[in-house]
Amino acid sequence: MANKVIVEININGDPVELLCEPRQSLLEVLxxxxxxxxxxxxxxxxxxxxxxxxxxxxPVCSCLMLGVEAAGKNVATVEGLASGMSLHVLQQKxxxxxxxxxxxxxPGVLMSAKALLDRNPNPTEAEIRYALAGNLCRCTGYDxxxxxxxxxxxxxxxxxxPAHGTVPSETxxxxxxxxxxxxxxx
Amino acid sequence: xAASSSNGFRVIGTxxxxxxxxxxxxxxxxxxxxxxxxxxxxxxxxxSPHPHANIKSxxxxxxxxxxxxxxxxxxxxxxALPDKMEAAGEQAINLNHLSMNILARGxxxxxxxxxxxxxxxxxxIADEALRLIEVEYELLPPVMTVEDAMKPGATILLPSLRNxxxxxxxxxxxxxxxxxxxGDVAEGFKQADYVIEREFKTAMVHQxxxxxxxxxxxxxxxxxxxxxxxxQGSFVVRALxxxxxxxxxxxxxxxxxxxxxxxxxxxxxxxxxLSVLLSQKTGHPVKLTMTRAEVLRATGPTSGSTIRCKxxxxxxxxxxxxxxxxxxxAGAFPGSPVGAGAMTIVAPYNIPxxxxxxxxVVVNRPKxxxxxxxxxxxxxxxxxxxxxxxxxxxxxDPLEMRLMNGSEEGTPQTVGPPFKRIGFKETVEAIxxxxxxxxxxxxxxxxxxxxxxxxxxxxxxxxxxxxxxxDGTVSxxxxxxxxxxxxxxxxxxxxxxxxxxxxxxxxxxxxxxxIGHTDVTGGSRTCFATGWAxxxxxxxxxxxxxxxxxxxxxxxPDEVVFENGMLSPAQPGGELxxxxxxxxxxxxxxxxxPIVGRATVNARxxxxxxxxVCVDVEVDPxxxxxxxxxxxxxxxxxxxxxxxxxxxxxxxxMAQGLGWGLNEEYFxxxxxxxxxxxxxxxxxxxxxxxxxxxxAIVEVPTPGHPLGIRGVGEVSIVxxxxxxxxxxxxxxxxxxxxxxxxxxxxxxxxxKKRAAGEAQAAAAD
Numbered sequence: 001m002a003n004k005v006i007v008e009i010n011i012n013g014d015p016v017e018l019l020c021e022p023r024q025s026l027l028e029v030l031x032x033x034x035x036x037x038x039x040x041x042x043x044x045x046x047x048x049x050x051x052x053x054x055x056x057x058x059p060v061c062s063c064l065m066l067g068v069e070a071a072g073k074n075v076a077t078v079e080g081l082a083s084g085m086s087l088h089v090l091q092q093k094x095x096x097x098x099x100x101x102x103x104x105x106x107p108g109v110l111m112s113a114k115a116l117l118d119r120n121p122n123p124t125e126a127e128i129r130y131a132l133a134g135n136l137c138r139c140t141g142y143d144x145x146x147x148x149x150x151x152x153x154x155x156x157x158x159x160x161x162p163a164h165g166t167v168p169s170e171t172x173x174x175x176x177x178x179x180x181x182x183x184x185x186x
Numbered sequence: 187x188a189a190s191s192s193n194g195f196r197v198i199g200t201x202x203x204x205x206x207x208x209x210x211x212x213x214x215x216x217x218x219x220x221x222x223x224x225x226x227x228x229x230x231x232x233x234s235p236h237p238h239a240n241i242k243s244x245x246x247x248x249x250x251x252x253x254x255x256x257x258x259x260x261x262x263x264x265x266a267l268p269d270k271m272e273a274a275g276e277q278a279i280n281l282n283h284l285s286m287n288i289l290a291r292g293x294x295x296x297x298x299x300x301x302x303x304x305x306x307x308x309x310x311i312a313d314e315a316l317r318l319i320e321v322e323y324e325l326l327p328p329v330m331t332v333e334d335a336m337k338p339g340a341t342i343l344l345p346s347l348r349n350x351x352x353x354x355x356x357x358x359x360x361x362x363x364x365x366x367x368x369g370d371v372a373e374g375f376k377q378a379d380y381v382i383e384r385e386f387k388t389a390m391v392h393q394x395x396x397x398x399x400x401x402x403x404x405x406x407x408x409x410x411x412x413x414x415x416x417x418q419g420s421f422v423v424r425a426l427x428x429x430x431x432x433x434x435x436x437x438x439x440x441x442x443x444x445x446x447x448x449x450x451x452x453x454x455x456x457x458x459x460l461s462v463l464l465s466q467k468t469g470h471p472v473k474l475t476m477t478r479a480e481v482l483r484a485t486g487p488t489s490g491s492t493i494r495c496k497x498x499x500x501x502x503x504x505x506x507x508x509x510x511x512x513x514x515x516a517g518a519f520p521g522s523p524v525g526a527g528a529m530t531i532v533a534p535y536n537i538p539x540x541x542x543x544x545x546x547v548v549v550n551r552p553k554x555x556x557x558x559x560x561x562x563x564x565x566x567x568x569x570x571x572x573x574x575x576x577x578x579x580x581x582x583d584p585l586e587m588r589l590m591n592g593s594e595e596g597t598p599q600t601v602g603p604p605f606k607r608i609g610f611k612e613t614v615e616a617i618x619x620x621x622x623x624x625x626x627x628x629x630x631x632x633x634x635x636x637x638x639x640x641x642x643x644x645x646x647x648x649x650x651x652x653x654x655x656x657d658g659t660v661s662x663x664x665x666x667x668x669x670x671x672x673x674x675x676x677x678x679x680x681x682x683x684x685x686x687x688x689x690x691x692x693x694x695x696x697x698x699x700x701i702g703h704t705d706v707t708g709g710s711r712t713c714f715a716t717g718w719a720x721x722x723x724x725x726x727x728x729x730x731x732x733x734x735x736x737x738x739x740x741x742x743p744d745e746v747v748f749e750n751g752m753l754s755p756a757q758p759g760g761e762l763x764x765x766x767x768x769x770x771x772x773x774x775x776x777x778x779x780p781i782v783g784r785a786t787v788n789a790r791x792x793x794x795x796x797x798x799v800c801v802d803v804e805v806d807p808x809x810x811x812x813x814x815x816x817x818x819x820x821x822x823x824x825x826x827x828x829x830x831x832x833x834x835x836x837x838x839x840m841a842q843g844l845g846w847g848l849n850e851e852y853f854x855x856x857x858x859x860x861x862x863x864x865x866x867x868x869x870x871x872x873x874x875x876x877x878x879x880x881x882a883i884v885e886v887p888t889p890g891h892p893l894g895i896r897g898v899g900e901v902s903i904v905x906x907x908x909x910x911x912x913x914x915x916x917x918x919x920x921x922x923x924x925x926x927x928x929x930x931x932x933x934x935x936x937x938k939k940r941a942a943g944e945a946q947a948a949a950a951d
Contacts, residue, residue, distance in 0.1 A: 031220075037213070037216070037217075037220035042446075043478040043865045045478065045865065050396055081211075087208070091211040095203045095207040098830035101670035101834050101838060102397070103444065103446070104397040104444075104447060106211055130873075130874055134872075136872065138393075138394045138396055139838045140834055140837060140838050140841070141837035141840055141871075141876060143837045143876075
């Protein structure tokens, strides 16, 4: 039987000490050891991106990394994207643009998009499509995802919301069922 | 703020945020693989490495001896079932075949066929145990194509398989031959000035949902079992698992988890009965999840096919005859969607003479399952490209050609009865009037293609409950799982009827013990049929609300009017003030108790769906790679409840169709082993491969439906491969007859055309 090892990882801003098997991937550690099941398993070969987390600013497929390799690193998962009752602007824009259907790829797409906007706050459509090319979505055809990321970038640039990374809580509170100004039927 | 939408609706047609949205953008939503229970074991499935083999023996002793291994099951642990067809949503299933697909019995019929399942204390130990199971195989020749399977003297997959035509004594791989006929095709072709006949081949493709199959089974000492899983149909899982396990249906509860895509592929069972069986053996909850390779090797892709299509037109563009021959790979057990292919192949057109033959053929590939408008995309690839050739011969714009011949109300369908009011021509007009089609496409190696598609849609059964709470808020309970935002649509329908704010309605998906029977989320039926049930259940609430108001006012219920969420006396004036639902909800106890609206439907009069698409491409003549420059889809939604999610279905289906057209294929080697078992090599479109997908929602209401809804889930996948083939022709002058039109295939065709041109030039010199 494998011997478990103690690993210290900073996850969503908090230092976490955990016990895992050396053969467990970071994705397994997140999901099975820490019960952070927001990161999804779609392929285990790094092709679908559903398990994407951001490690020290870079999007990483957590299925391709061992848990022990994450020792000492800063790992951001979808669970840490919102702050308190304030959704991240990307989350809010994904809801407003109906950018998810089944939602299984959404956590990974959000994390890739966050990594993009953190390093390039004003991406072109081509840059968005390039940055998200590692995240497969089978439901949407990506159209509404690209629109949401574009809109989120605009919001982050201060054209809509002042605070980086958050939206005012009154916008986030009535989330479900909120009528949208742009939501007029054709 | 959108206070109201067009044509008289207050909520319908607006775009509220989905009720499950926050859970799904924060990672809180629980999908099947996210469930964990105390003491839970992990299961893994041993799969055949051979496409066709007799199983001589299975030895499990060594694997059982591995510390941490708790149980191993084979088909010997499942009851033998008679060859019996049972309805399961859209399809009828032979239970014996279904059981043999859960665990192979005597024979392995495809690469990846389950042989045994293990439960252990960790998934890694279960994996190790698989390697210790010893299986002795006797290899048989694999039969991989419909051509090989239909040859006289072909190796037989299922010794008991018979078809009506060949009689009870003849072993065969042809499970069924269907024929559809109208008029006289020989006479029809005599009237034609132009006849085009082509043979097409399309590759087996997978739905490609991002979430692999999963199940947690918990079998209790009292003989009751619970299954948590991601499925499109919890009642189907219950019925089929009960049958395979030999357990009474009522002793199984299925709790549908959130589902990470399905597209038809999660309308049957794979792991669910294994999780219960292993739980029964061990006394622990048992969880199984598939790897991506297992999903591709051993779930239900859709058929590859061979299709011959011959169509004739007069020189002024009138279609006079069509003759089609279709053979679809069923996979290891009968049940390809070839019947649907046959009934859709020329359905968009009013053609007086048709003859369609269709063959369902078993091959050593995984048993196919439903995939979005099953069978129709293959068929449309054939008919819609032949039609494009005819339009070119006639010198008629391809959209005009479709308008001239298009089906409309009263046109007989391939199966006989005439269409009711349909919106086919409206979709063609919408493309004709789109900014895309009106724009000019210029540049070398660029081309534009159009194509149309038809899909039946289904109705089937749904149940709904609508509760009025004491604070006047409303909960909607349905049995249809939410695969693409239907919670929002269902809540909107209730909000519309009850005149309440969409924020005051909460939709819930119930388990099989908590709601009446509801068929699969599939067949484009959920908004149509479950939405109908929700509409009726909300109307049931309205009836009861009127009774309560009447009681308070000492009037008869028909003396109470309900409008926009307000109850008022039919005769205005007097002391009585109108009451809101909130006001009356606070007095339920005094007026007779809780209000629960309920309705069930077995929805008839389903509205068929049509779509027309336009794509612009640029082909690199040196590599054969096709870049999609622009894409537009017009589709008839009947009535779009939540337009964003209708557009989502249109865009998503279109994207899948574009992938099917350009890249996706199952690649088996000559030993019958699947070689592309990962998502790097099973190449689905990425964000970078696709342009923005423009949409035009057409609304031609379905007659008979209270809201005019037409299902929107499927037809969008039907036209794209043909539209791409037409665009490629107009870009580089080659008519592609094989899917996918991947760079190697297209390059080969381009080089062949170039060589022919050079030979011609040389001959002329």
